[in-house]
Amino acid sequence: MSKYFINILFGLLPILALAQSEPIDLSQKDTIEYKEQYGLRVGADISKLILSFVDEDYTGLELVGDYRLTHKLYLAAEIGNETKRQDENLNNTVLYDYETSGSYIKAGIDLNTYENWFGMNNAITIGGRYAVASFSQTLNDYSLYETNRFFNPDFLPGENPNREFNGLSASWLEFVVGAKVELFANIFVGMSARIGFLVTNTEDEQFPNLWIPGFNKVTDGSNFGVNYNYSISYFIPLYKKSKKQKEENKQ
């Protein structure tokens, strides 16, 4: 009896083999998809806060924020207020002493160029901003530059000190290179360096804009300026979105 049985089994072997026509998938996909967090990141510039305490001639505050739009793209903005008193000296003589005070807002985009490992949320960004500042300049004190000392051994003091120039404004384009690192869960520290290009600059003809809040020093005969920030920010998660779709496109 068993002899027949074995014979039948052998006879059915091809059918068994047919049943195995679908190969075993050894690299089966993980069905758990990784979802990236999307949301709003808000924070403040720590360098301006520290400078406000350390430097008695400076007070400033900058709030930073960004909102994640896609895997790489962020909407980003900064809003700030700065007051800075400066002077220009020549051999211990004050040529002029002035104070600039005003607010600015910068808005634009950041593009994250850094591909994170699983679970990481760091960013190396390049981006652009359009910025607008409204401010005033006060000329506290000044002297009149004169190289010949025939009449006066020192520079004469200016006729009208303590003049305030109001209603000044400027706008500029900014190129931003930055990095953000997640230090603890949802807490980020970041830094950015910016090159600004002045587009408009409304200044008083008696005293030009030498320093613009948010833009930093204005150089004679150049539209470029350089500024930076060091921020600490908190990420508010709003929703999660899978990155899976993009990976399928890759394959």
Add this chain to the structure above:
Amino acid sequence: MKKIIPILLIAVMLYYVSSCEKDDICVDGDTPLLIVGFYNVEDTTAFKRVESIRIRNIDIDSIISKDSYKGAFNDRSNIADSILVPLRSNAVTTMYQIISGSQDDADTGEETGNIDTLTISYDLGEAFVSRACGFVVNYNNITVTLNEGAENWIQDISVVQPNVANTDSIHVKIFH
């Protein structure tokens, strides 16, 4: 983390680039000096030489000499075309005695040259030149009057540039 290092470097580089700028030294301007040219009264386009000139400021009673200021001339030298003289920035007039053929009397030590007195009146103005220079003085609406004496060597005066904002060309012509 390695990718952050280049960004740090860029940030540092930007800082250094921004800290060395051309506008740290004042080269763009200065409070101007008055340029006075000496012309021939018969041929008003030609310069005429002044022999042994001495210029004395009446306001501070001081004689201009080579080391008085940059661009000054030697006392009692011969001037072929023009001279630079400073103006007072804390007053609206400056008075000069312009002495032609200046010489001291051998016995008494008195001036024997021909002394003509000029009064220069003007309005003071201020102008911001550049970040490194700050403010300078400009002299506007210059008028020059010759105090008439017994025998003036200066025949006529004409102000060609009433606003003195630079030291590039002649502001006042003296005909003799």
